[in-house]
Amino acid sequence: MNLLPFRLGLRRGLTAFITTTTTREGMVQLVIFNAVPLAVLILNRDEPLPGVGVALSASMLPGMLTLITAFGVQVIAYYLSSEREDGTLLRVKAMPNGMFAYVVGLATVSSLDALVSVLLVFVPAILFIVPGVPIATAGFWLGLLGFLLLGLLACLPLGLLIGSVVRNPRTIGGVGFVGTMGLAFLSGLFFPAQALWGWVQVVVQVLPLYWLGHGMRWVFLPTEAAALEIGGVWRIWEAVGVLGLWAGVALVLGPVLLRRMARRESGSAVESRRQHVLQRT
Amino acid sequence: MTAAAPGLHVQDGFDADGPVIEVRDLRMRYGTVDVLKGLNFEVRPGEVITLLGPNGAGKSTTIEILEGFRARSAGEVSVLGVDPAHGDERWRSDMGVVLQSWRDHATWRVGKLLQHLGEFYAPYSTPSRRRPIDTGELLALVGLADKAEQRVGTLSGGQRRRLDVAIGIVGRPRLLFLDEPTAGFDPQARREFHDLVHRLADVDGTTILLTTHDLAEAEKLADRILILAAGRIVADGSADALARQVAGRTEIRWTRAGERFVHSTDDATPFVRDLLNEPGPAVTELEVRRASLEDTYMEMVRRYEHGVPGDEPVPFEGVVR
Numbered sequence: 001m002n003l004l005p006f007r008l009g010l011r012r013g014l015t016a017f018i019t020t021t022t023t024r025e026g027m028v029q030l031v032i033f034n035a036v037p038l039a040v041l042i043l044n045r046d047e048p049l050p051g052v053g054v055a056l057s058a059s060m061l062p063g064m065l066t067l068i069t070a071f072g073v074q075v076i077a078y079y080l081s082s083e084r085e086d087g088t089l090l091r092v093k094a095m096p097n098g099m100f101a102y103v104v105g106l107a108t109v110s111s112l113d114a115l116v117s118v119l120l121v122f123v124p125a126i127l128f129i130v131p132g133v134p135i136a137t138a139g140f141w142l143g144l145l146g147f148l149l150l151g152l153l154a155c156l157p158l159g160l161l162i163g164s165v166v167r168n169p170r171t172i173g174g175v176g177f178v179g180t181m182g183l184a185f186l187s188g189l190f191f192p193a194q195a196l197w198g199w200v201q202v203v204v205q206v207l208p209l210y211w212l213g214h215g216m217r218w219v220f221l222p223t224e225a226a227a228l229e230i231g232g233v234w235r236i237w238e239a240v241g242v243l244g245l246w247a248g249v250a251l252v253l254g255p256v257l258l259r260r261m262a263r264r265e266s267g268s269a270v271e272s273r274r275q276h277v278l279q280r281t
Numbered sequence: 282m283t284a285a286a287p288g289l290h291v292q293d294g295f296d297a298d299g300p301v302i303e304v305r306d307l308r309m310r311y312g313t314v315d316v317l318k319g320l321n322f323e324v325r326p327g328e329v330i331t332l333l334g335p336n337g338a339g340k341s342t343t344i345e346i347l348e349g350f351r352a353r354s355a356g357e358v359s360v361l362g363v364d365p366a367h368g369d370e371r372w373r374s375d376m377g378v379v380l381q382s383w384r385d386h387a388t389w390r391v392g393k394l395l396q397h398l399g400e401f402y403a404p405y406s407t408p409s410r411r412r413p414i415d416t417g418e419l420l421a422l423v424g425l426a427d428k429a430e431q432r433v434g435t436l437s438g439g440q441r442r443r444l445d446v447a448i449g450i451v452g453r454p455r456l457l458f459l460d461e462p463t464a465g466f467d468p469q470a471r472r473e474f475h476d477l478v479h480r481l482a483d484v485d486g487t488t489i490l491l492t493t494h495d496l497a498e499a500e501k502l503a504d505r506i507l508i509l510a511a512g513r514i515v516a517d518g519s520a521d522a523l524a525r526q527v528a529g530r531t532e533i534r535w536t537r538a539g540e541r542f543v544h545s546t547d548d549a550t551p552f553v554r555d556l557l558n559e560p561g562p563a564v565t566e567l568e569v570r571r572a573s574l575e576d577t578y579m580e581m582v583r584r585y586e587h588g589v590p591g592d593e594p595v596p597f598e599g600v601v602r
Contacts, residue, residue: 008400015397019388019432026388088385091448093350095401096374266350267380267460268341 005097006104013108020109021116034120037064041121041129052225057130059225061122062216063189068117069151070184070209073159074176076110080163081172085277087270089262099262107156114152133220143219147212147239154208154243157250164254164261189213192228201230208246211239299362301326301456301488302347307356309342309512316342318512319356326455329482329489331499334509335582340492341460343509347490348378348458361456374405374412377454379445379462387434391425392416394433395447402452413451423447424473439470446474450481457481459491463498471498478502500574508578510585516577523577532570538562 020026040060047056083089092098126133134140166172186200187193187210193201204210217225218234226234302324309317316339324330334340345351346358349365349372358365363372386394399413406412420426423443428436436444442462449457459478463471475498481487493499499506500520508516508523516523531549535542535556546552549569557564 002404004404005401008397012397015389015393019390019393023388023432083385086385086387087380090350090380091385091398094348094373094378094380095398096370096405096452097401098373101401266345266348268345271381 005101008097009101009104010108012101012105013112016105016109017112017116030117030120034117037068037121038124038129040064041125045129046131052222052227054221054225055131057125058132059217059221059228060190061125061130061133062220063184063213064121065118065148066151066209066213066216067180067184067189068121069114069148069212070155070180071117072110072114072152072155073162074172074180075113076106076156076159077163077166077176078169078172079106079110080160081166082169084163084261084265085169085270085273087274090265090267090270093262093265099258103160103258106160110156110159111152115148118148134222140219143215147215147219147243150215150240150243150247151208151212153247154212154250157247157254158208160254161250161257164257183207183209187213188230192230194230205230205242208243211242215239215243298326300324300359301328301361302490303357303359304347305357307343307346307358308354309339309346309351310354316512317353320509320514322507322514322517324488324490326488327482327486329478329502329504330491331503331506332490332492332509333494333496333499333506333578334492338509339512340509344458344460344490344492348376349373371405374402374452375454376456376458377449377452379449379457379459381445381460381464384434387432389433390429391431391433391436391444392420392429395419395444395451398448399451405452410453412453414453419447419451422477439466442466443470443474446477450487453485454487456488456490459489461492461494463493463495475501496573496575496578506574508581510582513585515581515585520574523581524572524574530572534566534568534570535564536566537564 021030041057041064044056044060048054049056049059052059080089089102092102095101126135162176163172183204184190186196187204187207189209193204193210214229214234215236217229218236218239223234226232229235300323302322304320304322307317307320308315320343332340332343342351346353347360347365349360349368352366360368361372361375363369389397396416399416399419402412414422417426417429420429423446425440425443425447428440433441433444442464446459446462449459462478463474466474478489478491479502482489491502503520505518506516506520506523507514530545530547533544533546533549533552533556538561544552549571553567553569557567
């Protein structure tokens with residue numbers, strides 16, 4: 001099998017990540033985006049969480065890392081939608097193997113975005129801020145890596161789906177941000193989900209975000225913290241199952257929608273969108 | 282263009298001496314609107330063809346069908362020996378598309394982008410057609426050698442356009458599509474671009490299909506001009522042939538005894554002979570001007586877009602094939 005398009009995609013993603021983060025806007029965004037969770041952690045550093053015996057900051061960290069991963073949905077959807085509008089997609093479509101490399105590149109740049117943000121929050125957090133993270137055990141690292149990868153696998157194809165359907169990148173920027181934050185709120189990333197109405201609990205347990213958060217908390221928190229989960233127990237196999245299902249569905253549907261979207265891409269389509277944008281501004 | 286060795290034809294997947302583009306009765310319908318009503322034309326290797334036509338005549342649709350970016354409603358199309366609806370990646374590697382870019386890859390550096398996009402063509406390199414073109418060489422060719430480290434988003438409109446052209450030819454294509462390539466160029470950039478097109482056609486034997494609204498450009502670049510109006514090809518020939526066929530009348534201006542004269546005629550030669558043989562004061566400032574491509578174009582579009590009863594084309598003798 002010819003691996004060149006795959007390699008080109010990886011390199012493309014890496015270059016896109018570097019060129020974006022080395023612009024002033026990219027740098028500012030990266031700093032602000034990650035300074036907020038770190039500030040929240042510092043403020044709640046030694047505050048104890050009543051009844052479980054861990055610090056409040058320790059209970060928040062897994063939710064934050066989950067949220068950062070989940071923003072991968074928005075990031076990749078935004079990239080796809082805006083690069084369709086500005087003609088990038090058409091440009092790569094005119095190249096041999098361009099579309100394949102492009103999608104690999106998108107997944108790469110979005111994963112890098114998420115992973116660098118995770119590192120920027122996680123490393124200072126475990127070194128200087130949050131007490132009681134079990135970093136000395138192999139299980140912690142395996143669990144962290146496993147859920148991060150599974151989370152990206154579930155989130156990125158979902159973002160591709162959204163980005164290939166939603167036409168306007170500004171919609172994804174605005175609605176996507178509010179939607180992700182809202183969903184994070186309802187999925188118990190900031191406080192236990194059972195504080196909310198029963199039907200909300202049912203709905204969020206269909207979506208991947210709750211389960212990614214659940215898995216992350218299981219990795220970070222002591223066994224007895226299960227008392228704060230829905231049902232009062234850790235449901236790790238359910239978490240892996242639901243996330244895997246989302247990853248599977250999106251990976252099957254994604255290429256179909258992407259192909260459909262790419263087929264419609266042409267010079268006149270890009271030009272009409274350009275006219276549209278110029279009228280709006 | 283020299284003929285390639287026979288073995289190369291098989292290796293390259295199509296007959297290098299056959300037509301590069303072959304279109305038979307191409308039709309396109311959007312809903313109930315017929316945009317293309319049966320196009321027929323051929324483009325031979327190494328030819329530079331200009332597609333002219335008013336907005337809405339179907340130029341973009343035609344080009345997009347040939348590029349494989351749009352499905353046609355009916356008709357037979359073959360580009361580089363392949364139906365564009367079923368072109369594979371190797372087929373794609375043989376053609377270049379110069380897009381009217383807008384702001385894609387704005388954060389990338391010029392040299393890096395060109396190098397990255399060139400790498401897609403490396404697997405299709407052959408001894409006779411080395412791919413991609415070296416980045417430095419290509420940047421020099423389009424006059425961007427000193428911009429390699431600049432971000433794409435900081436280029437001026439004309440520089441950006443030249444980068445588009447560079448991306449279009451980085452894979453050393455056999456067939457190049459140029460959609461209004463010089464829109465927004467200043468006269469010098471335009472002149473340099475024309476030289477580049479000539480070089481591509483003459484040195485590399487690249488077949489080029491371009492659209493433009495600039496008739497002087499069409500006249501200067503094209504071996505052959507196709508005029509598209511109301512979904513049909515209404516003319517197909519060299520700029521000279523078209524001018525002879527249509528407007529037909531030649532304008533003659535001269536000065537005699539300080540007075541200016543103007544005369545229009547179908548056949549200028551006998552008129553001028555008689556004029557110069559007339560006794561009396563000498564004729565000075567003699568000027569013979571045949572109908573320009575612009576006159577031809579306006580006349581053809583006028584006849585086809587208006588006053589064609591029953592939507593049936595009235596072919597120009599000897600012009601429509």
